[in-house]
Amino acid sequence: MPKNSSFPSASKDEGNSRSTVDRREAIKVLAAGTSTFFPLSQLAHSRVVTPVPVDGWVPHFFTKQQDKIVTAIAELILPETDTPGAKTAQVNRHIDLVLSDETEKVQRGFLEGLAWLEERSRDLFDAGFLEATEAQQTELLTEISKPSKDGHNLEHLFFLDIKERTVFAYYTSQIGIHQELEYKGKTPVPKWNGCTHPEHQNLTSQKNTQGVESE
Amino acid sequence: MSRKTYDVLIVGSGASGGIAAKVLTECGLDTLLLEAGPSISRSDYLTHSFPYDFPFRGRGSPSKIRKDGARAARENTPVKGWYAELSENPYITPPNNPFDWQYRSRILGGRTLHWGRQSLRFADYDFKPASIDGQGIDWPFGYEELEPYYDKVEDYIGVQGFYENLPQIPDGKFQPAFAYNCYEHLMSKAAIKMGRRLTALRIAQLSRPHRGRPACHCCGSCGSGCDIDAFFTTPAVTLPDAMATGNLTLQTDAVVRHVMVNDEARATGVGYFNRLTKSYKEAFAKVVVLAGSTLESTRIMLNSTSRHFSTGLANSSGVLGHYLMDHTEPGTVWATLPELTGGAILNEDGKSNGSYIPRWHNLANEKPHPDFLRGYGIMVKGGAQIYPGHANKIEGFGAGYKRRVKDFHPAIIRVYPRGEALPNHDSFVEIDKNVVDAWGIPVLRINYARTDNDFKMAKQAMEDVFELVDHAGAEILHVNDKLAEPGNVAHEMGTARMGQNPRTSVLNGYNQAHDIDNLLVVDGAGFPSSSCQNPTLTFMAVAWRASEHLVERLKRGEL
Numbered sequence: 101m102p103k104n105s106s107f108p109s110a111s112k113d114e115g116n117s118r119s120t121v122d123r124r125e126a127i128k129v130l131a132a133g134t135s136t137f138f139p140l141s142q143l144a145h146s147r148v149v150t151p152v153p154v155d156g157w158v159p160h161f162f163t164k165q166q167d168k169i170v171t172a173i174a175e176l177i178l179p180e181t182d183t184p185g186a187k188t189a190q191v192n193r194h195i196d197l198v199l200s201d202e203t204e205k206v207q208r209g210f211l212e213g214l215a216w217l218e219e220r221s222r223d224l225f226d227a228g229f230l231e232a233t234e235a236q237q238t239e240l241l242t243e244i245s246k247p248s249k250d251g252h253n254l255e256h257l258f259f260l261d262i263k264e265r266t267v268f269a270y271y272t273s274q275i276g277i278h279q280e281l282e283y284k285g286k287t288p289v290p291k292w293n294g295c296t297h298p299e300h301q302n303l304t305s306q307k308n309t310q311g312v313e314s315e
Numbered sequence: 316m317s318r319k320t321y322d323v324l325i326v327g328s329g330a331s332g333g334i335a336a337k338v339l340t341e342c343g344l345d346t347l348l349l350e351a352g353p354s355i356s357r358s359d360y361l362t363h364s365f366p367y368d369f370p371f372r373g374r375g376s377p378s379k380i381r382k383d384g385a386r387a388a389r390e391n392t393p394v395k396g397w398y399a400e401l402s403e404n405p406y407i408t409p410p411n412n413p414f415d416w417q418y419r420s421r422i423l424g425g426r427t428l429h430w431g432r433q434s435l436r437f438a439d440y441d442f443k444p445a446s447i448d449g450q451g452i453d454w455p456f457g458y459e460e461l462e463p464y465y466d467k468v469e470d471y472i473g474v475q476g477f478y479e480n481l482p483q484i485p486d487g488k489f490q491p492a493f494a495y496n497c498y499e500h501l502m503s504k505a506a507i508k509m510g511r512r513l514t515a516l517r518i519a520q521l522s523r524p525h526r527g528r529p530a531c532h533c534c535g536s537c538g539s540g541c542d543i544d545a546f547f548t549t550p551a552v553t554l555p556d557a558m559a560t561g562n563l564t565l566q567t568d569a570v571v572r573h574v575m576v577n578d579e580a581r582a583t584g585v586g587y588f589n590r591l592t593k594s595y596k597e598a599f600a601k602v603v604v605l606a607g608s609t610l611e612s613t614r615i616m617l618n619s620t621s622r623h624f625s626t627g628l629a630n631s632s633g634v635l636g637h638y639l640m641d642h643t644e645p646g647t648v649w650a651t652l653p654e655l656t657g658g659a660i661l662n663e664d665g666k667s668n669g670s671y672i673p674r675w676h677n678l679a680n681e682k683p684h685p686d687f688l689r690g691y692g693i694m695v696k697g698g699a700q701i702y703p704g705h706a707n708k709i710e711g712f713g714a715g716y717k718r719r720v721k722d723f724h725p726a727i728i729r730v731y732p733r734g735e736a737l738p739n740h741d742s743f744v745e746i747d748k749n750v751v752d753a754w755g756i757p758v759l760r761i762n763y764a765r766t767d768n769d770f771k772m773a774k775q776a777m778e779d780v781f782e783l784v785d786h787a788g789a790e791i792l793h794v795n796d797k798l799a800e801p802g803n804v805a806h807e808m809g810t811a812r813m814g815q816n817p818r819t820s821v822l823n824g825y826n827q828a829h830d831i832d833n834l835l836v837v838d839g840a841g842f843p844s845s846s847c848q849n850p851t852l853t854f855m856a857v858a859w860r861a862s863e864h865l866v867e868r869l870k871r872g873e874l
Contacts, residue, residue, distance in 0.1 A: 177716070194372065263712060286363050289533035292531075302503045
């Protein structure tokens, strides 16, 4: 099958979509450990009146607080360096849009992951995630960025989920494509020259190729 | 109302149906071409769009993905039927035995609108597998009989490639191949160290102007459709030629339900539904040619039950629906080439093609592999693409992580084998009468069955991939060593196979049904074995040959 990969898709080229589903479904089990502290009624979408940002964008799915946490996590995953990071690329908006259209199960799993993170931050640092220092936030993300020995700890699955959403949103944004990864395609090329580096050339690959133009 | 009877009626406007339409109309036959999907024009293509041009970045909304499947949901191909929508075109698989049928299309041109364009000839030995290793049946004709048709198809559609003089991938009529990207030079050196030869994938994508079509301008957006017709599609090439004869009547939005037969058990035409109004209609012809793609052609035949054919059309052999094959994909290794890591990011996407190590196991005059029959080729792809598929395969996060994603971006290779699937009677499709599509037509239940050979071949294939990657000095980033889900490679073949023996095959050597001489099936359904090479070029060569033979018979008044 032609894996025409010029576009990101949910095909296997961009990761195993089935394991993603499993992971997202698994995250719902996180509720078992956290629902005491975060009843679903509070986790679920409770829109409060929020100050409207300059361009009028408001989250569809997240609360303002959740949106801030997601923005902060995304920026920790893909921070501003010599190019803008996830925050400037408005990764949070894309994650919000996609989640707003997901099944309730997926939505709940994600919110419970966020809630677990907030609770864990309070346990460790005596401060919510947004109030923790960047070093503390990094420490917490580092903790869940690694699989446990059995490889299936749910916090880690949540990390992989939000990382995957962040990575997709960032590298499909104008910033990700043009500034960070300097994409040069989707432009008509007068003549295709291929690799012109002498050190890479394999001359034998040019032999035995009657009808082929040499470079 | 007068009832018009065409000379020939073709079902399906993909690669095979398009070739049949061209050949038959150019030979003067009054031809009706029915396509289940809508028409399309180049102005519908979103060729140069970027992911951020779409709300869901090209991927499609989760609800659309749930409803119609991940492929049909894609936003860069917004024309209905580009990929068939699952909600309208459901199918059934048994529990725990999935089959991925999302790649199919229901649109004028079918899968040619977005195919990978890889155009390798089958080898001489691919046509006589049973004679070589005893498994399956031989084709009713050999390579030498198909060779002139391969020549015609390549000359007609335009294929670029290297001449290699390798019996596994017979040379043909090629345009010059595009120059290699960096990684391809490096991987060709690695292949030599391994004692193998890497070549550019032969591809139906013009490197020079050809028959009124321009050369590819290397924009690298082939999956969204080619807005200059540089890659072969039915609407760009075969259909205009068929139209120009004045002998073609094209009817889109015609969802065929069944083939009609008369009291003499001969085909008289087809019954179909208008896709939009869902009204039922019939069309009549002296000859019916099915080219709806492997499984749709077989589905039509299985749904065409009658007094003469209670278990499906032309099924006196009982093998209709059986021997479904899809190429195996044993896994993928993602790795990075140290020479390119951290280097400049070039426009490598524009070539829109990869390279290939042809099969080398179980060739003639060589010692057979102790564990498996047949063989596989290895696809080598890489270079900087628009989306860094490796990003989720790198652990960690933060500035260092972001740097690694970028450093690896020009250095990535993806290496995956593609293997031949053996014909297997237990791998079959049948009609599920309890489930119907949007037009009330009963759908397929697809019961794919792997063979032990698939697993044994996969094991060796992955070992070979690791060896190749090792010779390249590449660092492995990610390994997926699970056989891809059946159907995922989207090279469906079999289910109405050709053969000499009417008791064990559905079609004869000219794609005519043994039971009904005015019924032909000219797509992949007729393939008795699958080779390990991408099949579309062979679909077209076989369709061309069958069509020429049909013309001869009609001219002799035999049908």
